[in-house]
Amino acid sequence: MEKNAAVNAEAVDVDGAAVGEAALPQKKQRKPINQQKLQDNLWGWIFCLPLIVGTVWFVFICLVAAILLSFTDYSVMDGSMFGFLGEMGEHIYTTSEGVVEPFHWYTYAFTHTIKISPAIEMNEMGVYLFNTVFYMIGIPIGMILAMFFAVCMTRDIPGANVFRVIYYFPCVASTVSIVYTFRLMFNQEGVINQLFGLNINWINTTGAASLTWNSLTGGSSTSAFMIDPFWCQGFFSKLVIIIMSVWKGLGGTIILYIAGLSGVNAATKEAAQIDGANGWQIFWKVTMPDLYPTIFYNIVTAVIGGMQIYAEPELLKAQDPMLSGYVALIWATGMNDITARPSQGAAYGMILAVMIILLTLVQFYLDSKNKD
Amino acid sequence: MTDNIVNEVEVEEKKYSPIRYAWGAFLAFFGISSATHRASKKRKKLVGDIVCYIVLLFGAFLSVYPFWWMVAAGFADTSNTAIGTTILNRLVWWPSQSTLDPGYTHGAFYNYSQFMTKTFQNVFARLTFWRALVNNLIYSIVPVVIGVITSASAAFSFAKIQWYGRDFIFFILLAAIMVPGACIMTAQFSMYQVLGWRDNGLCLIIPGIFGSIMTAFFIRQFLYGLPTSIIEAAKIDGAGYFRIFCGFILPLAMPAIMAQGLLSFMGCWNNYMGSYIFIPQNSLAVNLPHALSVFDKNVTSIEGGYGVVLAGAVFCVLPVMILFACFQRTIISSLMLTGSKE
Numbered sequence: 001m002e003k004n005a006a007v008n009a010e011a012v013d014v015d016g017a018a019v020g021e022a023a024l025p026q027k028k029q030r031k032p033i034n035q036q037k038l039q040d041n042l043w044g045w046i047f048c049l050p051l052i053v054g055t056v057w058f059v060f061i062c063l064v065a066a067i068l069l070s071f072t073d074y075s076v077m078d079g080s081m082f083g084f085l086g087e088m089g090e091h092i093y094t095t096s097e098g099v100v101e102p103f104h105w106y107t108y109a110f111t112h113t114i115k116i117s118p119a120i121e122m123n124e125m126g127v128y129l130f131n132t133v134f135y136m137i138g139i140p141i142g143m144i145l146a147m148f149f150a151v152c153m154t155r156d157i158p159g160a161n162v163f164r165v166i167y168y169f170p171c172v173a174s175t176v177s178i179v180y181t182f183r184l185m186f187n188q189e190g191v192i193n194q195l196f197g198l199n200i201n202w203i204n205t206t207g208a209a210s211l212t213w214n215s216l217t218g219g220s221s222t223s224a225f226m227i228d229p230f231w232c233q234g235f236f237s238k239l240v241i242i243i244m245s246v247w248k249g250l251g252g253t254i255i256l257y258i259a260g261l262s263g264v265n266a267a268t269k270e271a272a273q274i275d276g277a278n279g280w281q282i283f284w285k286v287t288m289p290d291l292y293p294t295i296f297y298n299i300v301t302a303v304i305g306g307m308q309i310y311a312e313p314e315l316l317k318a319q320d321p322m323l324s325g326y327v328a329l330i331w332a333t334g335m336n337d338i339t340a341r342p343s344q345g346a347a348y349g350m351i352l353a354v355m356i357i358l359l360t361l362v363q364f365y366l367d368s369k370n371k372d
Numbered sequence: 373m374t375d376n377i378v379n380e381v382e383v384e385e386k387k388y389s390p391i392r393y394a395w396g397a398f399l400a401f402f403g404i405s406s407a408t409h410r411a412s413k414k415r416k417k418l419v420g421d422i423v424c425y426i427v428l429l430f431g432a433f434l435s436v437y438p439f440w441w442m443v444a445a446g447f448a449d450t451s452n453t454a455i456g457t458t459i460l461n462r463l464v465w466w467p468s469q470s471t472l473d474p475g476y477t478h479g480a481f482y483n484y485s486q487f488m489t490k491t492f493q494n495v496f497a498r499l500t501f502w503r504a505l506v507n508n509l510i511y512s513i514v515p516v517v518i519g520v521i522t523s524a525s526a527a528f529s530f531a532k533i534q535w536y537g538r539d540f541i542f543f544i545l546l547a548a549i550m551v552p553g554a555c556i557m558t559a560q561f562s563m564y565q566v567l568g569w570r571d572n573g574l575c576l577i578i579p580g581i582f583g584s585i586m587t588a589f590f591i592r593q594f595l596y597g598l599p600t601s602i603i604e605a606a607k608i609d610g611a612g613y614f615r616i617f618c619g620f621i622l623p624l625a626m627p628a629i630m631a632q633g634l635l636s637f638m639g640c641w642n643n644y645m646g647s648y649i650f651i652p653q654n655s656l657a658v659n660l661p662h663a664l665s666v667f668d669k670n671v672t673s674i675e676g677g678y679g680v681v682l683a684g685a686v687f688c689v690l691p692v693m694i695l696f697a698c699f700q701r702t703i704i705s706s707l708m709l710t711g712s713k714e
Contacts, residue, residue, distance in 0.1 A: 043613035044535030051526035052541060054582020058560065059548040066559035074562065081562040149431055152424040165700045166432045169439065172696045174642040176661040177685030180668060181442045184678065189461040191441065247434070252707070259708035308554045311645050315665060327554045331649060334558035345558035353555040 070347035071102040075339060093343070105347030116233060116321055124321070125329065125348070131238065131313070132326045136306045138242040142249050143298060149250070150257035151283070164258065168251035178248060179315040186240050202236045203316060234322030241312050241323070253298060260294030261287065300363055307356050326352055439689070440465075446483055446686045447471050450677030460678055471679075483683035486676040492667045499656055501687075504663035507573060511647075511659050512640035515580020520633040521622075522583035527591035528621045532603055533613070545585050557649060564650055573657030575650045576643065580636075587632045590710050594628035595621065631706030634699050638692045661688055 065085060072091045074084050084091060093104040101107075114124045149167065153160045170178070185191045186202040193200060264287050272282050310327040317323050319332055330352070334345015396408030403419035405411045441463065448467035450456030459467050471482045479485065492499040529535070530542060560575075569575040602624075606616050622629070647662035658666065664684045667674070671681055696703060 041535045044529045044533040047525040047529035050522040051583045055548045058579045062556040062559040066556045076565050080566045157421050163428045172692045174661050174688040177688045335561040342558040342562045349555035
């Protein structure tokens with residue numbers, strides 16, 4: 001910005017000089033170059049301006065506002081957010097006893113507990129975080145399946161392109177439609193249970209009943225490992241969401257792998273073949289190392305996306321601590337209605353941001369270690 | 373020593389065992405080489421292809437089946453609520469009582485017409501399918517068309533114009549990609565509330581028309597492939613940058629712009645989360661997927677039962693499916709180039 005202003009000022013100087021140049025023609029040769037530079041700078045900034053404005057407005061200002069909000073006690077009913085933040089000094093979170101606690105929402109997030117069943121009381125954020133991480137089981141499953149299909153599709157067989165298109169269909173379909181279809185298909189008397197001869201209550205719709213192993217399967221297990229623990233609460237509903245997200249995400253991953261596989265050096269493969277390597281060895285020793293960047297990219301984006309899972313559990317069963325991902329917590333505390341506290345949601349959002357950054361850094365660290 | 377001899381005897385016995393010989397022949401028939409028979413390369417490839425086809429067909433079946441189920445359920449006659457759920461539960465290939473049955477009086481597309489004519493029973497407003505459809509078209513056409521052009525202009529300036537601060541701005545935009553959307557959601561929500569963009573749906577339009585960074589980066593990558601000499605020639609002939617952008621860059625980058633536009637159109641059409649988070653539940657400005665979820669919550673009060681919800685689901689999916697089927701070559705090749713999934 002400053003640099004450009006300086007350049008503009010310089011250009012104005014040149015223009016000013018141009019006025020006087022009629023009298024002094026010997027200085028003329030500098031002018032055309034600067035004119036071109038001025039044009040470049042002017043139009044470069046003009047063409048880029050909408051994107052810069054949009055990014056600064058909807059990302060950076062919002063990011064700063066979110067960070068500031070998380071130390072205050074703002075609700076939408078307090079009026080304009082910008083006015084509120086403008087006099088932020090007066091609005092830092094204060095308890096009813098008058099103690100100033102800027103980190104109130106953060107301590108709240110780490111200490112607030114909820115009852116998830118008559119016997120179990122847990123940290124609320126921990127519950128939602130557990131669900132989010134549980135859904136990430138789908139990432140490795142999806143990646144292995146996608147790799148398998150992608151290898152099949154890159155064989156020299158006619159009609160491989162048709163399969164590519166068919167596998168991508170679930171990716172373009174609306175999440176809402178798919179969730180409503182799966183919800184009916186996974187009914188207790190529904191298609192899936194019929195086809196596989198199961199009697200699993202995949203989606204417990206009563207809500208009030210505790211979602212234990214026994215109530216879901218109709219079994220009578222007495223093992224404490226199966227009835228009480230937290231991990232099997234709503235287990236089958238989570239499985240439905242994992243199945244659904246794997247099914248929905250498969251096509252995109254397959255296409256990435258096909259792009260990666262077509263970039264594998266064919267000459268190396270052939271050389272390995274001549275040296276007597278079989279298909280299995282070629283895949284692990286030649287193809288996989290070349291494919292590594294694609295896989296790494298895939299894992300990083302999948303983890304970032306997986307941390308932000310929201311719509312699927314929300315549509316399957318609205319705002320259920322057994323099922324919802326972490327983002328549902330931000331929604332529920334920050335913006336579900338007019339009395340909600342965006343400050344609290346912003347604090348949860350900042351915690352999520354830190355977690356995503358840490359996860360990504362860990363992945364890059366493991367990646368760099370792997371390369372040595 | 374004795375061990376060795378025994379081993380050799382065993383090996384010799386194995387070599388001439390007729391069962392082993394037959395097994396080798398059997399394996400060779402399926403393209404697997406063994407000690408006794410060597411499978412031909414052609415046979416090996418043929419068997420591999422057949423196995424691949426079976427696997428791929430099975431996977432393709434799994435990909436398509438839920439869609440088939442959705443369409444079939446859209447034709448299920450669930451208007452009798454007592455047996456409606458049972459019909460949907462028993463549905464594997466085709467509903468036992470469908471609107472296509474010869475004796476059915478309301479017409480074959482009864483569920484679809486119910487979805488199109490009934491109000492969605494929004495708490496205060498009377499939301500209809502047509503209103504939601506128009507909303508969704510506005511949300512997915514206006515921001516996408518304008519946004520792709522602004523992204524392309526930014527891409528042009530990054531790829532072909534030298535200006536001070538370019539690398540710095542590029543770095544800033546890269547940093548913006550790394551901010552997870554969910555983390556700044558509440559601040560955006562509060563800001564839209566202040567600006568009054570929530571009830572009228574502007575919050576789904578205005579952020580989009582400023583363009584998207586990923587789109588700009590992709591088009592920039594594409595523009596690097598275009599020769600700069602075209603622009604130089606145009607400049608020498610006296611064209612300004614605006615003229616160059618409209619007359620050369622937009623037409624030449626059309627494949628990239630089209631692909632990115634189609635992808636963002638699909639993203640906006642399916643944007644349930646944006647509508648659900650920012651637009652109040654009782655507003656008339658909700659988009660089609662959100663309206664479908666509103667409809668689903670009130671389904672018991674609407675004649676036709678769950679079959680109507682599934683008909684609505686088909687309505688949500690159909691336009692993007694048709695679009696994808698028409699432009700699949702452009703879209704998939706662009707996906708393979710960028711490496712992004714959406």
